[in-house]
Amino acid sequence: MRDEARPAHGGYIQADETHVGVQTPDKKGSNHRGYFWQYSAPGMGVVFDFEMTRGKQVAKEFLKDYGGILHTDGYAAMKKTSAPKI
Numbered sequence: 607m608r609d610e611a612r613p614a615h616g617g618y619i620q621a622d623e624t625h626v627g628v629q630t631p632d633k634k635g636s637n638h639r640g641y642f643w644q645y646s647a648p649g650m651g652v653v654f655d656f657e658m659t660r661g662k663q664v665a666k667e668f669l670k671d672y673g674g675i676l677h678t679d680g681y682a683a684m685k686k687t688s689a690p691k692i
Contacts, residue, residue: 617674619647623660
């Protein structure tokens with residue numbers, strides 16, 4: 607993830623993840639479940655981060671320097687990513 611796409615301290619962002627089928631050589635005949643992680647701020651724009659996992663480490667890495675309000679749908683992994691300033 608490029609640094610300019612990471613959220614800065616302060617403000618308000620929304621985050622969510624959604625699954626998408628991904629063809630891989632590891633799962634012949636069926637799709638692997640990958641994820642689009644979405645981060646946005648009203649009036650600012652949207653960042654989509656594709657990852658092959660829904661694990662908490664994805665949001666934790668993306669939000670590591672963020673220190674504002676984080677609006678999510680309550681997915682438990684998001685709660686575990688929260689830095690002290692979120």
